[in-house]
Amino acid sequence: MPFSRCLFLLLVLLAGCGLPDVAVAPVQTVPGTGQPRNFPAMRYALAGNPPDAATFALGRRLFYDPRLSSDSTVSCGSCHQQFAAFAQAGHRFSHGVAGRLGSRNAPALQNLRWKQSLLWDGGASNLETMPLAPLTNPDEMDETLPHLLAKLNRDAEYRRQFAAIYGPGAIDSYRFLRALAQFTASFTSANARYDHYVRGEAGGVLDAAELRGLALVRQHCQPCHATDLFSDDSFRNNGLDRRFPRDSGRAHITRDGRDAGRFAVPSLRNVALTAPYMHDGRFATLPLAVAHYAGGVQPSLTLDPALRRPDGTLGIALSAQEQADIVAFLSTLTDADFGRDPRLAEPR
Amino acid sequence: MKRAGLRTQLFNPMQSLKVSSLVLSAALVAALFTGCKKDKDATPTGAGTVDIEFEHTVGDVDLDLTKSKAAYKTAAGDSFRVTRFIYYVSNVQFNKADGSSYKVPNSYFLVNEANAITKHLALADIPTGNYNSLTFTIGVDSARNVSGAQTGALDASNGMFWSWNDGYIFMKLDGKTPPLTAGAPEGGLVFHIGGFRKPYSTIRTVTLPMPSGVLLSVLSDHSPELHLKADILKVFNGPNPISFTNRTGYTRVIDTMNGANPGPNSVAVANNYANPAAGMFSIEHVHAN
Secondary structure, eight states, rough: OOOOHHHHHHHHHHHHHOOOOOOOOOOOOOTTTOTTTTTTSSSOOOOGGGGOOOHHHHHHHTTTOGGSSSTTTOOHHHHGGGGGBOOOHHHHHHHHOOOOOSSSSSOOOOOOGGSSSSSSOOOOOOOOTTHHHHHHOOTTTTTOHHHHHHHHHHHHHHHHHHHHHHOOOOOOOHHHHHHHHHHHHTTOOOOOOHHHHHHOOTTOOOOOHHHHHHHHHIITTTTTTTTTTTOOOOOOOOSSSSHHHHHHHHHHOOOOOTTTEEEEEEOOGGGGGSOOOTTTTBBSSHHEEEEEEEEOOOOTTTTOGBBTTTSSSOOOOOOHHHHHHHHHHHHGOOOOOHHGGGGSOOOO | HHHHHHHHHHHHHHHHHHSOHHHHHHHHHHHHHHHHHOOOOOOOOOOOEEEEEEEEEEETEEOOOTTTTOOOEOOSSOOEEEEEEEEEEEEEEETTTTOOOOTTTOOOOEEEOOOOOGGEEEEEESEEEEEEEEEEEEOHHHHHHHHOOGGGOOOOOGSOTTTTOOOOOEEEEEEEEESSSSTSSSEEEEEEEESSSSTTTEEEEEEEHHHHHTOOOEEETBBBBBEEEEETOOOOOOEEEEEEEEOOSSSTTTEEEOOOSSSSHHHHHHHHHOTTOSSSSSEEEEEOO
């Protein structure tokens, strides 16, 4: 039996004896390890990298450590802020080292255990190796894996933390990536007001406008923003442009012209927190993003069929009132607990 | 233990001397039991080791990374030199004439011309018997391309993992070629071959027969050695001959011939080096030891 559990039992026993309260550290728990009732099964299962408090804490430290970048100025947390569902608030593009700008909007990081692929073009297949993309991208953290590992190995506290978990030996890419994944895998967001509503829990009340918005989302948006994850994890062209000279999206990975202009369907969870919107952050507000589907969809060969109406017109017919109702509903997907869970915050 | 091993020990005293007395007595005890059996066709159940040595050549010449300028010539007559040659060998399998085979579990190796140790693979626990061919994958199977953090040969810090379109680089062949115009700097040759997704999968599995009339005899008490040759010229020759002067179909990055990233160029190169008729790899000879 792990020491922490023994300690917990001991405390319970002591408490049962009616002893006065003693000052003890709170029992450490790893967030985000539960399976929400309204979610499908996890893809990055717990058994593959069993969560434990020490590894989670180490992953958290790594996530917020700017030394992971080449000039020690940019951490994962620089562009993935907790209060913005781990997107970056107010930035179309995020700043990498030396003020360099990337070319895509930093996506929200949430419910990553359930995702089949990561990044806007799906170029990363596994939560553990995904961080290698921003770590090595010259416009983001611009670091090399060997150099990064050398830095970690020079830090006595990191050496002690890694050794306590993985045993003696140098900090290698396996240990580094597995620890980091314990933190990013913990970003489960499943406690929005909408969740309480669908699970019939206390506080799960939606007003009239929100309920109208929910019905509209189910009718018009859920072919793509499917399930209670609010994404079907597919790649689609939602009609932002007629041509894709600067960023072909999924086609960048597959080299297939049929994928030109297709990008990963983002979840709508916490969407009220993650402005600006789309892979290039072109829409500054949620009403503008919703209005795009009503009146801004552009034709192209790869435009998603769901955005072509039988009469040949494009987009989704939505009145101004309906758009407002959808925006009202989307606010019920905001998970305040997730945004302020102190266990996910930058360690102090 | 099996009779074959014992026979060798009995008839080859020099070999027996190498075997510790403990192992020898264990073998003798086992042999006594085996000897009592009436079934003469009993399959040997022991295991032995096999060493595989890689020799890298350019045609018939040994590869030398320190050679300067126009050290080698392709079949098309283009001069070049080589600065780096690294590749994955995985899922090693030994085959018998009767169609049965033994796949070495968890076999992933990164062979690097610049690091002599990596050109020697020591394989243990190979079931005894006579094998007539060797099968392996040049590269990494698709499952391991998406399995997350890994160790050893598959450690992402070996510089053989693409991050933006993830997956392993199966082979890196880098070099230099004389400039297209006199006085200009040398051109770069960058062949980074990888990709596991259809239709641009470059996972290639080759089966190499033993040299004519030779079987790989795995016994419990010796370590036969397979000498494999990897001829770099075959990267540029085969179904898709590659010319460094006529670079049609390749991305020109300054004067660099760039066959990197998953895509049709990688597939063309993989189809050269894994050409079933005349690919890069062949078994040169077998030392029975």
